[in-house]
Amino acid sequence: MRRERPLTASLSDLTFQDLLGVFKRQKWWVLGLFLLGLLAAGLYTMNQRAGYLSFAQMRLEGTTQATRAVNPNSAVNQITDPVVDLDVLTQMQLLQGAKIFYRALDQAGLQAPQTAADLDKLPEVRVNQVGTTQIVQLSVVAEQEQQAVQLTNAFLEQYRLYRETEQRDRISRSLQFVNARLADEARLVAKLETDLSTARSQSGVVDLSTEAGVRSQTKATAENRLNDLIGSLNGARNRLSALQQAAQAEGGTNRVTTTTTTNIEQKEAEEKELNTLKAQREALLVTFFEDAPQIRAIDERIREQEERVNSLKGEFVRREDTRNPNVDYWKQQVALAQSEVRSLEAQVSQAQSAVSQRTSSLDQLTPLVAKISELGRQLGERQESLRRLTATRDELQLRNNELSTPVEVITSAQPARKIRPNIPVNLLLGAVLGLLLGALIAISIDIAQDKVNSADNATFVTEKDVLARIPIRARTAAPVISDPARARAFENYRLLRSSVLLATAEENVGAFVVASARPKEGKSVVASNFAVALALEGKRVILVDANLRAPSLHKMFNLKDEKGLSEAALNPTILDEVLQETATPGLQVLTAGERVTNPTELLGSANMGKLIEVLKSKADFLVFDTAPGFVYADAQSLVTHVPTVIFVTDLVSPSKSDLRESVAMLDYAHANVLGLVINKDRSAGARLAKG
Known part of the structure; x- marks a missing residue:
């Protein structure tokens, strides 16, 4: 069964030799597109506009990819550090923005679009940034040489002014904000001081902290007294409970006496009667x-009877009660314990009332103490905020006085040089693009055509390996x-002989x-020289x-063709007569003989099979x-007798x-196609020349 094969070969499988072959076959496409590329270039x-390049270098204050650190951009940070430290990449975007561009155009005397x-x-x-440093290079391309230089200088000046103005505006806005906050905080401090003085005068107590401590101590004493009484009450209740359990265990007014009698003899008599009935x-x-x-x-x-x-029961129980003399004693002890419990309960109630009174007195003072404490805390926070804002204002004023430009020009605008049109580069690019396009189109056309253009293409189409390459002669x-010993071209037939014999060594193929x-x-030339190569091995x-x-x-071979294969197939006895010798020792030729009307049927017939067996014996x-x-x-019919192809x-x-x-038709006929012989191969001749 043949494997499924893809429709086209992969471009990656093409060798340099294959590409040269493609260019030769499609040379007009390649040449035409090459010239077209030159013409387009x-x-x-x-039509390309003239361009003059001028450039300058500057150092920008700010972080780079190598020095970038985490700095949260919060409102507090903006106030305390109003000079924004923009990173270099952000400043590069600003430098190329429309605002700086149009300002530079105006300074250079160029009209806006x-x-x-x-x-x-x-x-x-x-x-462009120079590496990961803070240095950037500004390049300007204009149609005139003088414009390029002027515009470069204008960009440097306008960006410096933009950054200085932006920084001063930020500091000014920060100072306005801080001054407004200072006024607000001062008003809050004055109000809190007034509220604190009023709260202290309303309390009627000279020292709130001391008064609160005294009342807390009195409450704690009352609570300790209450806890002691509750402990005594619980102990009295436990003693009462133990006395009550002891009185109950004594058994009340009577003591029980039990007497037991049995009726075993009557039960034995009844059982004896039962056994008599069963017998x-x-x-x-x-x-x-x-x-x-x-x-x-x-x-x-x-x-x-059962x-x-x-x-009947085995025994009877009789009970008798007598008087218990300890009952009165336990009743008296229980009564004394109950009297003690009632006394302690009254004392606990009085102690609870005292604790409640002390708690109420302390609770009346607590809100006022909390209010005064909260006012004191808020006043302290506002005073601290006022101090910090004052320090921030002083720092902003100092920074405004010491402000410096964040842009430093390292190299001023350089004299402009012409960069376009670059005729050699344009023509070279046009030629390369045209050549590449021509190569792609040539390869596409070559693949699309139904032609076998290379040995690799042939092996891809047939899925058979190459046995040998025969040079063109x-x-x-x-x-x-005629002279295999001297002819270099015959070496390829020796290679073919070796490949075939190695491929069939295990099967011992003889036909x-x-x-x-x-x-x-x-095909006939290859068959003849292949036969000569086999005969040369003796x-x-x-x-x-x-x-x-x-x-x-x-x-x-300059032989007669009067009788041959067609006659021998019908009469094998004449085989010795029709076999003809050649100039090569050991090689005989059986010519075709008389033409027949049914060659396909003759080659697949049983007579042909018998003739081949006779030939194998000779x-x-x-x-x-x-x-x-x-x-x-014809070949499909013949491989039924000789399957090796x-x-x-x-x-x-x-x-x-x-x-x-x-x-495929040979494969369907169950032939064993050993491989391909590439005939008239120019590359084979080149290989022989190198050898």
Whole structure:
């Protein structure tokens, strides 16, 4: 079963040799787009606006990527540090903003844009940071040399003024805010002082803290007295409970005496009567059935006797009561304990009332103490806030007096130089882009075309490996190499011989079919020279011309073609007569013979199978040349007898579909296609030359 294959090869599989082949086949596309790229670059250069570059460098105060730290931007921080420390990246954005740009245009004497077309003519401004430092480079590109220098200087001056003005405005706003807060805090302090004085005069107590301490001590004494009485009360209640339990345990007014008597003798007599009745029932069962009246009557007597026995008890209990003399003593002790409990309960009630009075007196003083304490706390906080705000105001005034510019010019505007149009660079880019576009289009067209253009393409289409590459030879050269020992081209056939023998070493294959997809691919030439290569190893080889439609082996070896394969297939006994010797020792050729009307059927017939067996007995190897596989079905018929196939292609004649279908038809016929022989391969000739 053949594997599913993708429709196209990957571009990453293309080698440099493949790309050169593509460029040769699609050279007009590549050349045309290359020239088109040059033309486009020339037109672009002609229409490109002139540009002069001037630049300057400055150092900006602020954090960078390397020095950035966490600094919360809260309202308090903005007041205490009104000079905002913008990071360098933010300042670079401000430097390129519209506000600085239009101010710089005005200083340089350039008119601001009025229409959309004017926007395209504006100078170009770029700001780049030097590494991760605080130094930035300002670059300005203008159409005139003098404009570039003037605008660069204007940018430096306008950004410096912008940053200084921004800082002074921030400090001014901060001072206004702090002064307003100072006035508010002063009013709050005066009000809190008045409220505190009023609260103290309303209390009527000279020293609230001392009075609160005395009342708290009195309350604590009353609470301790109450706790002691509650403890005594609980002890009296526990003693009362113990006396009551002891009086109850004494048993009241009577003491109980118990006397026991038994009736064992009567119970034994009744049980003896029961056993007698059961013995009588056993005697009656000898004569009567279970349901006889006599049996039912005695069963009733047995049941009554069992109830009588069960009702009897083993003993009777008799009780007698006598007088207990300790009851009066315990009653007297309980009465004394109850009197003590009632006395303690009255004392506890009085102590609870005293604690309640002390608590009420203290509670009346507590809110006033809390109010005065809260007013004192608030007054202290406001006074501290007033002190801090005063210090902040002094610091802001000092900073305003010592304010310095956050921008330092390191390199002033440099003389402008022309940067566009850059004719050499434009032409080079146009040529490169045109060449790349041409290469892509050429590769796309080459892949889209149904042509096998390389050995890798052939192996991809057929999923077969390359056995050998046969170099292209001059048209005047003989098809069969007459002097294999000296001809360098014959080395490729030796490689083919080695590849085939190694591929079939384990199977001991002795017969090969040489096939191709289309005519004129050199299949017969490859078959002939392959047979010569086998014979040079001292093997007996028979080359069979199975191309019964257009035979050519007799012409290559200058042999007669009067009788051959078609006659021998019908009469194998004439095989020795039709086999012809060649100039190569050990190589015989069986020509095609007389033309037949049904070559496909003849090659697949049983007679052909018998003839092949005879041929195998006369040689070590058989090599069959066949008709083109995509045009005729002769090869498919022959592989039923000789399944091992060597497939020849020249990468010019067959299309991808021709080559794919030809190999597929052989696979469907259960042939063993060993691999591909790339014939007329120019790269093979180059390899021989290098060798």
